[in-house]
Amino acid sequence: MKEDQYLELDFTDIITDPQLSRRELVKLLGSGIIILFFFGDRSLLEARRRGRGYPDDFNAYLRIGEDGRVTCFTGKIEMGQGVVTSLAQMLADEIDVALESVDMVMGDTTLCPWDMGTFGSMTTRFFGPALRAAAAEARAVLLELAAEHLKTPKDRLQAKEGIIFDKTEEKSRVTYAQLAKGKKITRRVKAKSTLKTPSEFNIIGKPVLRRDALEKVTGKAEFAGDVKLPGMLYAGILRPPAHGAKLKSVDTSAVEKMVDVRLVRDGDMIAVLSKTPDEAKNALTKIKAEFDVPQATVDDKSIFEHLVKSAPRSNVVDRGGNIETGEKLADITIAETYLNSYVAHAAIETHTALAKVEDDKVTVWASTQGPFRVKDQVAGALELSSENVRVITPFVGGGFGGKTSAPQAVEAARLAKAVGKPVQVAWSRSEEFFYDTFRPAAVVKIKSGITKTGEIVLWDYGVYFAGSRGSQHFYNIPHHRTATLGEWMGGSSGAHPFGTGAWRAPANNTNTFARESQIDIMASRAKIDPVEFRLKNLTDKRMRRVLETAAKKFGWSPSKSPSGRGFGVACGIDSGTYVAHIAEVEVDKKTGHVQVKRVVCTQDMGLVINPQGAKIQMEGCITMGLGYALTEEIHFNGGKIFDKQFSTYQIPRFSWVPKIETVLVKADDISAQGGGEPAIICMGGVIANAIYDATGARLLQLPMIPERLKEAMTKRNQYSILMT
Amino acid sequence: MENVSFKLNGKPINLTVDCERMLLWVLRTDLGLTGTKYGCGAGLCGACTVVVDNKAIRSCRFPVKGVEGKEVLTIEGLVKNGKLHPIQQAFAKHDALQCGFCTPGMILNAYSLLLRNSEPTKAEIVQGMEDNLCRCGAHTRIIEAIQSAAKEMKGVG
Numbered sequence: 059m060k061e062d063q064y065l066e067l068d069f070t071d072i073i074t075d076p077q078l079s080r081r082e083l084v085k086l087l088g089s090g091i092i093i094l095f096f097f098g099d100r101s102l103l104e105a106r107r108r109g110r111g112y113p114d115d116f117n118a119y120l121r122i123g124e125d126g127r128v129t130c131f132t133g134k135i136e137m138g139q140g141v142v143t144s145l146a147q148m149l150a151d152e153i154d155v156a157l158e159s160v161d162m163v164m165g166d167t168t169l170c171p172w173d174m175g176t177f178g179s180m181t182t183r184f185f186g187p188a189l190r191a192a193a194a195e196a197r198a199v200l201l202e203l204a205a206e207h208l209k210t211p212k213d214r215l216q217a218k219e220g221i222i223f224d225k226t227e228e229k230s231r232v233t234y235a236q237l238a239k240g241k242k243i244t245r246r247v248k249a250k251s252t253l254k255t256p257s258e259f260n261i262i263g264k265p266v267l268r269r270d271a272l273e274k275v276t277g278k279a280e281f282a283g284d285v286k287l288p289g290m291l292y293a294g295i296l297r298p299p300a301h302g303a304k305l306k307s308v309d310t311s312a313v314e315k316m317v318d319v320r321l322v323r324d325g326d327m328i329a330v331l332s333k334t335p336d337e338a339k340n341a342l343t344k345i346k347a348e349f350d351v352p353q354a355t356v357d358d359k360s361i362f363e364h365l366v367k368s369a370p371r372s373n374v375v376d377r378g379g380n381i382e383t384g385e386k387l388a389d390i391t392i393a394e395t396y397l398n399s400y401v402a403h404a405a406i407e408t409h410t411a412l413a414k415v416e417d418d419k420v421t422v423w424a425s426t427q428g429p430f431r432v433k434d435q436v437a438g439a440l441e442l443s444s445e446n447v448r449v450i451t452p453f454v455g456g457g458f459g460g461k462t463s464a465p466q467a468v469e470a471a472r473l474a475k476a477v478g479k480p481v482q483v484a485w486s487r488s489e490e491f492f493y494d495t496f497r498p499a500a501v502v503k504i505k506s507g508i509t510k511t512g513e514i515v516l517w518d519y520g521v522y523f524a525g526s527r528g529s530q531h532f533y534n535i536p537h538h539r540t541a542t543l544g545e546w547m548g549g550s551s552g553a554h555p556f557g558t559g560a561w562r563a564p565a566n567n568t569n570t571f572a573r574e575s576q577i578d579i580m581a582s583r584a585k586i587d588p589v590e591f592r593l594k595n596l597t598d599k600r601m602r603r604v605l606e607t608a609a610k611k612f613g614w615s616p617s618k619s620p621s622g623r624g625f626g627v628a629c630g631i632d633s634g635t636y637v638a639h640i641a642e643v644e645v646d647k648k649t650g651h652v653q654v655k656r657v658v659c660t661q662d663m664g665l666v667i668n669p670q671g672a673k674i675q676m677e678g679c680i681t682m683g684l685g686y687a688l689t690e691e692i693h694f695n696g697g698k699i700f701d702k703q704f705s706t707y708q709i710p711r712f713s714w715v716p717k718i719e720t721v722l723v724k725a726d727d728i729s730a731q732g733g734g735e736p737a738i739i740c741m742g743g744v745i746a747n748a749i750y751d752a753t754g755a756r757l758l759q760l761p762m763i764p765e766r767l768k769e770a771m772t773k774r775n776q777y778s779i780l781m782t
Numbered sequence: 783m784e785n786v787s788f789k790l791n792g793k794p795i796n797l798t799v800d801c802e803r804m805l806l807w808v809l810r811t812d813l814g815l816t817g818t819k820y821g822c823g824a825g826l827c828g829a830c831t832v833v834v835d836n837k838a839i840r841s842c843r844f845p846v847k848g849v850e851g852k853e854v855l856t857i858e859g860l861v862k863n864g865k866l867h868p869i870q871q872a873f874a875k876h877d878a879l880q881c882g883f884c885t886p887g888m889i890l891n892a893y894s895l896l897l898r899n900s901e902p903t904k905a906e907i908v909q910g911m912e913d914n915l916c917r918c919g920a921h922t923r924i925i926e927a928i929q930s931a932a933k934e935m936k937g938v939g
Contacts, residue, residue, distance in 0.1 A: 270882065273882075276817070276858070278817070286814065335810075336803055336804060406915060454881065455883030487821070487827075674920075677923070704822055704827055712914075712921050
């Protein structure tokens with residue numbers, strides 16, 4: 059799984075110690091029928107490597123309770139992506155109960171076994187099949203029990219909606235609740251279970267509305283900031299003006315005089331605590347602090363040159379043929395450099411946590427994509443054994459990769475310990491922008507070549523600091539090399555001036571923008587229609603199919619670009635899913651403003667669990683992708699971040715949203731692939747190509763703000779004058 | 783500390799409070815109505831939207847003294863006799879939400895929009911919702927939900 063280097067999170071800060079044993083876990087669960095199961099060996103290997111006492115043969119389980127309800131316990135979390143619905147669908151279908159009889163318990167580190175976190179479009183892909191196998195196992199156990207109970211051979215029995223009956227005599231029946239009553243059976247899924255085939259599905263593959271909608275439309279859905287505890291305090295924490303700044307002097311006397319406000323100094327943290335969050339934030343402004351800010355050496359303009367200079371040796375991730383031969387074969391050679399800026403996650407819910415410390419027990423409610431990671435970090439910070447820490451994950455108000463790190467939870471726990479009362483830390487919007495783990499700024503250099511007849515014969519690709527996901531092309535190119543240079547996570551010391559990390563489909567937005575722009579440039583130089591040019595150089599059946607389907611849906615009529623129509627195409631692969639996008643844009647040539655009018659997106663994601671949920675994720679990806687394509691960019695000087703509010707950092711709004719048409723191509727023979735990220739990867743490329751088609755101006759840098767577009771149009775005009 | 787009297791979700795209420803405090807924090811912290819969310823604190827995202835005398839306002843920038851003698855509606859007050867408001871129903875039916883964090887603000891902004899204009903065109907809905915931000919990208923379905931709620935509400939009369 060080369061594309062999932064995303065998995066390789068840095069866990070070096072984690073301490074090791076014994077964990078909840080299986081015996082304790084089963085005791086906690088009470089009675090009923092319990093099926094322990096296991097998915098993805100990497101996560102458990104990771105746990106084992108760290109010498110954990112975690113059960114190493116399962117990392118999730120389900121229970122059929124005495125009331126007949128089926129509950130799935132998993133460390134995965136719900137942040138809007140809809141797995142609270144799609145996982146329940148898989149479980150209900152395979153175990154044969156109504157969807158309404160399924161409960162999901164997610165992201166509670168005491169009730170759920172260890173899980174590495176929710177990211178990388180992995181929940182459906184890897185957790186899904188294991189969950190289905192466990193449900194099939196549960197159904198087998200229930201059938202055995204029913205055979206005994208009804209004194210009927212198993213092959214005469216049928217399960218439907220939580221009832222098992224004799225096919226020859228339907229009155230002879232028993233419910234799952236009756237079978238679970240008074241039982242205490244624990245099984246583990248071992249052998250590969252027989253799963254239903256698509257023709258046997260009742261619930262999988264059917265569009266289902268979100269199961270959490272009622273709570274969310276009534277304001278009852280609880281997020282980390284909504285949890286209340288008696289005597290709790292709210293924190294405001296003193297922050298530096300820039301990354302790398304050191305506190306020189308501080309005067310807290312004004313705060314010390316305030317009634318109802320408590321000042322806490324815990325190591326390098328200076329915080330004020332109050333009974334209301336607004337008073338805490340107000341008190342914070344009364345602290346006079348001076349910082350030494352290091353001399354800035356790089357800003358948002360010089361960053362690209364800096365990255366190329368800071369790059370270590372290249373790491374070739376894919377190669378074939380011989381680059382020199384490719385160069386000789388090429389009639390036209392094109393070398394371009396693509397740039398993209400730092401981009402923020404900007405979830406509407408900021409990082410929030412509430413911590414309670416009692417004796418040596420800590421409970422933390424956190425908005426996080428990685429509750430078990432938070433558990434270990436909190437234990438480490440408080441020098442406690444990790445078994446004393448419980449992390450509960452309420453609904454998460456958007457993650458997009460930005461909540462894989464949760465330093466706010468550690469801050470809340472430290473403060474709660476210091477004052478002996480529950481403490482909430484909720485980052486302000488400016489803290490959120492400042493401490494974000496941004497999508498890294500990156501550079502891609504491509505040299506490619508085509509023959510006179512439009513065959514691609516050369517592809518020499520190097521990506522700096524974005525990461526490798528999506529860097530490998532899927533075209534037929536005999537002589538090619540793909541290399542990655544530099545790290546993309548954790549701020550990569552010496553390269554990025556602040557933290558960087560995973561941002562929805564990490565690396566792939568950058569790589570797909572560069573690749574699909576370069577392909578378009580070649581199509582244009584070969585004077586071939588860009589869809590035709592791609593198909594001419596493609597044999598991958600899945601890719602051809604999504605591309606052809608998109609062209610048909612859009613009503614594509616071939617024309618070489620620029621045609622003046624403002625049509626663009628791009629395609630890519632992410633998390634095992636194939637996507638193709640076609641967009642129509644309108645460019646205001648005076649202002650440089652781009653309005654995306656229409657986007658058609660086709661997707662092959664293998665077996666589709668919830669077509670409704672899958673399409674919603676595609677729409678979300680297309681809408682969110684407008685932002686990094688057109689406006690989103692962090693301005694900075696050294697460690698100082700200038701964009702700290704939605705006034706200057708513009709995320710997509712209602713008026714930006716094009717007509718969106720999504721198509722899921724049927725591919726039931728392929729197991730379910732990722733759905734939360736793939737459809738965002740083409741948005742930079744498809745808009746860049748559509749802008750070129752509209753104007754003849756090629757943009758090589760994201761985001762494609764009006765100034766850059768106007769500059770590119772001016773250059774293009776000068777170029778035309780020179781040519782005529 | 784001063785007294786502020788107003789109607790909150792249909793019920794009279796009298797608070798002794800620092801009147802310069804923002805309504806958002808009084809609702810969330812003092813009154814326990816956590817359906818109203820903090821998103822930016824600068825009136826730029828709309829997560830904190832509530833309705834005061836039928837007008838959508840940004841409660842993060844609205845001092846509590848401003849509600850004296852007025853009627854305040856929060857997301858918790860929209861359910862009547864155990865029944866969802868048509869806008870809430872439409873949001874659920876159209877899957878017009880993902881993470882759900884911006885949803886209360888979206889619904890209340892739409893509520894005030896439909897009070898002003900019971901038959902909005904799509905362009906009017908877009909314009910009226912423009913300053914409410916959603917990061918998950920549920921925009922298309924939010925517009926559909928508002929269009930469908932408008933029809934439903936008209937039918938009800």
